[in-house]
Amino acid sequence: ATSTSNAVFSQNKVLTIDTMNPNVKNVEYAVRGPIVQRAVQIEKELREGVKKPFTEVIKANIGDAHAMGQQPITFFRQVLALCSYPELLKDNMFPEDAKSRARRILQACGGSSLGAYSASQGIDCVRQDVARYIERRDGGVPCDPDNVYLTSGASDGIVTMLKLLVCGEGASKTGVMISIPQYPLYSAALAELGAVQVNYYLNEEKCWSMDLSELERSLAEARKHCNPKVLCIINPGNPTGQVQSRQCIEDVIRFAAKEHLFLMADEVYQDNVYAEGCQFHSFKKVLFELGPQYSNTVELVSFHSTSKCYMGECGFRGGYMEVINMDPEVKAQLIKLVSVRLCPAVPGQALMDLVVNSPQPGEPSYTTFMKERTTTLSLLAEKAKLTEEILNTVPGITCNPVQGAMYSFPNISLPQKAIKEAKALGQAPDMFYCMKMLEETGICLVPGSGFGQKDGTYHFRMTILPPTDKLKLLLAKVKEFHQKFTRQYS
Amino acid sequence: ATSTSNAVFSQNKVLTIDTMNPNVKNVEYAVRGPIVQRAVQIEKELREGVKKPFTEVIKANIGDAHAMGQQPITFFRQVLALCSYPELLKDNMFPEDAKSRARRILQACGGSSLGAYSASQGIDCVRQDVARYIERRDGGVPCDPDNVYLTSGASDGIVTMLKLLVCGEGASKTGVMISIPQYPLYSAALAELGAVQVNYYLNEEKCWSMDLSELERSLAEARKHCNPKVLCIINPGNPTGQVQSRQCIEDVIRFAAKEHLFLMADEVYQDNVYAEGCQFHSFKKVLFELGPQYSNTVELVSFHSTSKCYMGECGFRGGYMEVINMDPEVKAQLIKLVSVRLCPAVPGQALMDLVVNSPQPGEPSYTTFMKERTTTLSLLAEKAKLTEEILNTVPGITCNPVQGAMYSFPNISLPQKAIKEAKALGQAPDMFYCMKMLEETGICLVPGSGFGQKDGTYHFRMTILPPTDKLKLLLAKVKEFHQKFTRQYS
Numbered sequence: 001a002t003s004t005s006n007a008v009f010s011q012n013k014v015l016t017i018d019t020m021n022p023n024v025k026n027v028e029y030a031v032r033g034p035i036v037q038r039a040v041q042i043e044k045e046l047r048e049g050v051k052k053p054f055t056e057v058i059k060a061n062i063g064d065a066h067a068m069g070q071q072p073i074t075f076f077r078q079v080l081a082l083c084s085y086p087e088l089l090k091d092n093m094f095p096e097d098a099k100s101r102a103r104r105i106l107q108a109c110g111g112s113s114l115g116a117y118s119a120s121q122g123i124d125c126v127r128q129d130v131a132r133y134i135e136r137r138d139g140g141v142p143c144d145p146d147n148v149y150l151t152s153g154a155s156d157g158i159v160t161m162l163k164l165l166v167c168g169e170g171a172s173k174t175g176v177m178i179s180i181p182q183y184p185l186y187s188a189a190l191a192e193l194g195a196v197q198v199n200y201y202l203n204e205e206k207c208w209s210m211d212l213s214e215l216e217r218s219l220a221e222a223r224k225h226c227n228p229k230v231l232c233i234i235n236p237g238n239p240t241g242q243v244q245s246r247q248c249i250e251d252v253i254r255f256a257a258k259e260h261l262f263l264m265a266d267e268v269y270q271d272n273v274y275a276e277g278c279q280f281h282s283f284k285k286v287l288f289e290l291g292p293q294y295s296n297t298v299e300l301v302s303f304h305s306t307s308k309c310y311m312g313e314c315g316f317r318g319g320y321m322e323v324i325n326m327d328p329e330v331k332a333q334l335i336k337l338v339s340v341r342l343c344p345a346v347p348g349q350a351l352m353d354l355v356v357n358s359p360q361p362g363e364p365s366y367t368t369f370m371k372e373r374t375t376t377l378s379l380l381a382e383k384a385k386l387t388e389e390i391l392n393t394v395p396g397i398t399c400n401p402v403q404g405a406m407y408s409f410p411n412i413s414l415p416q417k418a419i420k421e422a423k424a425l426g427q428a429p430d431m432f433y434c435m436k437m438l439e440e441t442g443i444c445l446v447p448g449s450g451f452g453q454k455d456g457t458y459h460f461r462m463t464i465l466p467p468t469d470k471l472k473l474l475l476a477k478v479k480e481f482h483q484k485f486t487r488q489y490s
Numbered sequence: 491a492t493s494t495s496n497a498v499f500s501q502n503k504v505l506t507i508d509t510m511n512p513n514v515k516n517v518e519y520a521v522r523g524p525i526v527q528r529a530v531q532i533e534k535e536l537r538e539g540v541k542k543p544f545t546e547v548i549k550a551n552i553g554d555a556h557a558m559g560q561q562p563i564t565f566f567r568q569v570l571a572l573c574s575y576p577e578l579l580k581d582n583m584f585p586e587d588a589k590s591r592a593r594r595i596l597q598a599c600g601g602s603s604l605g606a607y608s609a610s611q612g613i614d615c616v617r618q619d620v621a622r623y624i625e626r627r628d629g630g631v632p633c634d635p636d637n638v639y640l641t642s643g644a645s646d647g648i649v650t651m652l653k654l655l656v657c658g659e660g661a662s663k664t665g666v667m668i669s670i671p672q673y674p675l676y677s678a679a680l681a682e683l684g685a686v687q688v689n690y691y692l693n694e695e696k697c698w699s700m701d702l703s704e705l706e707r708s709l710a711e712a713r714k715h716c717n718p719k720v721l722c723i724i725n726p727g728n729p730t731g732q733v734q735s736r737q738c739i740e741d742v743i744r745f746a747a748k749e750h751l752f753l754m755a756d757e758v759y760q761d762n763v764y765a766e767g768c769q770f771h772s773f774k775k776v777l778f779e780l781g782p783q784y785s786n787t788v789e790l791v792s793f794h795s796t797s798k799c800y801m802g803e804c805g806f807r808g809g810y811m812e813v814i815n816m817d818p819e820v821k822a823q824l825i826k827l828v829s830v831r832l833c834p835a836v837p838g839q840a841l842m843d844l845v846v847n848s849p850q851p852g853e854p855s856y857t858t859f860m861k862e863r864t865t866t867l868s869l870l871a872e873k874a875k876l877t878e879e880i881l882n883t884v885p886g887i888t889c890n891p892v893q894g895a896m897y898s899f900p901n902i903s904l905p906q907k908a909i910k911e912a913k914a915l916g917q918a919p920d921m922f923y924c925m926k927m928l929e930e931t932g933i934c935l936v937p938g939s940g941f942g943q944k945d946g947t948y949h950f951r952m953t954i955l956p957p958t959d960k961l962k963l964l965l966a967k968v969k970e971f972h973q974k975f976t977r978q979y980s
């Protein structure tokens with residue numbers, strides 16, 4: 001009824017669902033989709049006194065650490081306060097290293113104010129600090145600050161790079177290879193740009209690893225109808241929580257070199273590695289270890305962000321990208337493109353600087369900083385283990401180890417009757433399942449269909465971010481719900 | 491030579507100037523173009539001790555108030571410091587109203603932290619405060635917070651709206667009417683989206699006003715080859731500094747209604763009105779005064795920002811847009827679209843909140859706030875007058891009154907010999923002029939060709955932002971340069 005009356009009402013409008021940009025219409029974004037909208041409604045109903053079989057909504061739908069109670073790093077926030085209100089520099093309440101960091105950042109700002117636009121590529125000294133951080137991280141592989149671009153979160157960088165790369169029509173349209181399951185920013189950006197999404201499937205049986213044969217299959221298939229130019233990898237993985245092995249990364253780089261693909265490495269979870277035997281290997285480091293034949297030719301961009309790792313500072317929208325082997329003419333075009341929006345938010349740039357230039361041994365804030373950082377990362381490791389273990393006790397749920405990032409993506413077996421009922425409602429079966437879970441338990445998860453999955457398999461994504469007690473409660477409720485759901489539809 | 495060797499080098503690259511998105515290649519952005527890049531180089535040369543006929547570069551190329559020494563509003567920065575580092579709430583050094591604003595903002599943030607993602611449309615209570623601000627500004631015309639979207643600066647809102655509106659190919663491609671001269675974000679966004687830029691000329695003889703007949707000419711012309719759907723207005727104007735009369739706005743609204751055009755009103759300079767007899771009239775207010783026939787039908791979006799007015803807080807990238815009469819289905823699409831990038835930077839949202847919910851009479855910070863605000867705006871008014879007066883004393887320079895915004899856009903007559911020499915170099919004549927001025931005086935202006943102008947006329951844009959002393963020096967140097975330049979090429 002609503003849609004009919006809207007249609008009548010819209011007839012006189014310039015901008016309607018029928019006249020708007022069709023690419024935008026094709027965009028989907030499950031992380032903030034119908035489940036989350038319903039969760040917000042339910043919270044409102046609870047506040048208004050509506051009776052429910054639960055008293056609060058527990059959100060495990062989005063990698064938003066502070067929203068789940070994680071505390072910010074004291075040092076970062078001290079420096080941000082000092083930069084915001086430099087009068088505080090006169091005060092004795094802040095440690096000297098916080099003050100000197102703040103002075104250094106302010107000196108690099110126009111008029112010594114966070115309120116001035118920065119260079120569009122980002123503040124010079126921040127880009128230099130990022131370069132030194134990357135060099136340390138990668139055991140001395142050189143990094144040129146001119147290759148570093150500060151961004152408004154990694155999202156901004158990813159969309160900007162795809163925008164540069166996408167062109168053509170019909171069979172020569174740019175194809176972009178993304179993992180399935182994927183973080184839906186990628187599919188959304190590709191839809192918006194009208195590019196061809198080329199799926200390659202992660203191997204769930206082998207802990208969501210990448211198979212060379214699957215990459216080959218996917219590429220060969222894509223070449224029949226588009227021009228695949230880009231290969232995107234998320235490592236550590238969202239939504240799947242795997243950490244790729246060094247061997248795998250090497251294989252991917254050789255594959256990209258051989259097949260003439262531009263590599264986009266989303267490495268925003270680079271500090272989030274928990275499983276024993278796992279380690280973060282940056283694409284750049286492995287590229288350089290493969291020797292000049294690779295390191296002088298393969299085009300690579302890597303993304304990082306203030307939103308994840310131990311910081312969890314999503315709201316500041318800080319991030320950077322490093323481009324490697326990018327054509328100098330294209331770099332000039334990239335700088336021009338980012339100039340149009342003037343600059344990334346300066347407080348986010350300042351925060352990115354603190355992340356790559358954190359307190360050092362001997363500085364007054366070092367001990368507290370390290371304690372806070374370690375506590376957060378150990379808690380995450382503990383919750384990763386807990387999640388995997390409890391989920392695997394549920395008959396009908398199979399969960400790979402959460403090796404890294406902030407998510408588990410368990411496989412759920414759904415009874416035929418449930419699948420039928422969902423399809424009759426025009427819903428993906430795991431959407432039907434998650435919506436029912438939300439209504440009955442107050443737990444907000446995202447259905448696997450929002451990220452993509454092999455046909456006939458069903459999953460959900462849940463974050464490991466709730467505080468341990470709440471996480472245990474959540475997992476117990478998921479267990480109970482799954483068993484009840486299975487009985488109900490068998 | 492460079493371009494040949496690059497071309498050879500590029501042959502093996504995936505991403506080259508020839509394979510990249512051609513729409514991005516078509517983007518131009520003069521405000522940060524070649525002149526500004528050269529200015530940055532010259533600053534570096536000065537630091538390295540290279541001898542020049544001047545000792546510092548004076549930048550009058552961009553509306554970046556803090557970079558030119560304008561001080562931030564104390565209250566705003568106090569609240570931002572409190573929000574960044576809530577430990578400070580325990581301190582006695584901050585006024586109570588700053589603390590209560592900070593508490594209110596933090597309560598509205600996930601986990602009471604600026605570090606949590608907000609709702610994609612923006613924090614609820616900030617949108618409510620924006621709505622109340624708009625109602626006060628517009629003498630009670632109602633504003634629904636659901637129509638308010640927080641953005642990363644106005645730039646973000648403008649690009650997002652254009653993205654929604656643009657579609658079609660060939661003769662049915664969306665045409666977007668923009669003023670000439672324009673703020674080049676518009677032409678850049680249209681190039682990127684592959685839309686048709688439809689120019690209408692402002693009337694320089696009548697102080698850059700909008701002529702109905704010119705709008706009609708432009709639209710009729712455009713209808714021959716595209717589908718014009720959108721009319722953009724910047725008021726107060728950038729780069730032209732005019733403030734449109736109420737009558738003019740009424741005419742534009744009637745025109746949009748009659749011609750079925752979607753209105754985009756860029757009102758980021760709404761507090762920057764200096765000239766006697768001039769007043770800011772919001773498009774929304776005038777729309778509602780025209781009665782329900784208009785206020786129930788004409789689709790309008792208005793943009794605001796923390797970057798301009800008396801705040802000048804560009805680096806925080808705060809802003810909002812209000813949509814009026816937008817189709818509900820399109821609104822849902824808009825929310826989905828903004829979800830993909832998660833949310834605008836939260837410190838910028840907090841700052842936007844402070845702007846629309848500033849200290850009130852009776853609150854401890856009120857007096858200081860009003861003093862700071864008034865001082866900044868009076869200084870700007872003084873500098874607007876000064877700029878106009880001094881420029882008009884120069885033979886060959888004609889300058890309209892700077893009624894509002896932060897710019898003057900004087901007409902400069904250039905000798906034929908200079909025009910010829912510029913053309914021989916493949917440069918726009920006013921680019922040639924501005925580049926010479928930069929090299930000889932250290933003054934950085936933007937040539938009129940970067941904004942668009944009537945064929946055969948030449949201009950430059952200069953901001954009125956430098957401190958009064960420096961502005962006087964700058965104007966004296968411009969005068970001297972112009973006279974010398976005229977002599978040299980006569």
Ligand SMILES: Cc1ncc(COP(=O)(O)O)c(C=O)c1O
Pocket residue numbers: 063152153154155156183185234238266268304305306307314317318319831832
């Ligand atoms: C894999 C991945 N990439 C990018 C992002 C974007 O993060 P942001 O834009 O906050 O940096 C996220 C956020 O969850 C993510 O999981």
Ligand SMILES: Cc1ncc(COP(=O)(O)O)c(C=O)c1O
Pocket residue numbers: 341342553642643644645646673675724728756758794795796797804807808809
């Ligand atoms: C007319 C106009 N609109 C929009 C903007 C964008 O400003 P921001 O993105 O900083 O809000 C500017 C900046 O100068 C402007 O002059």
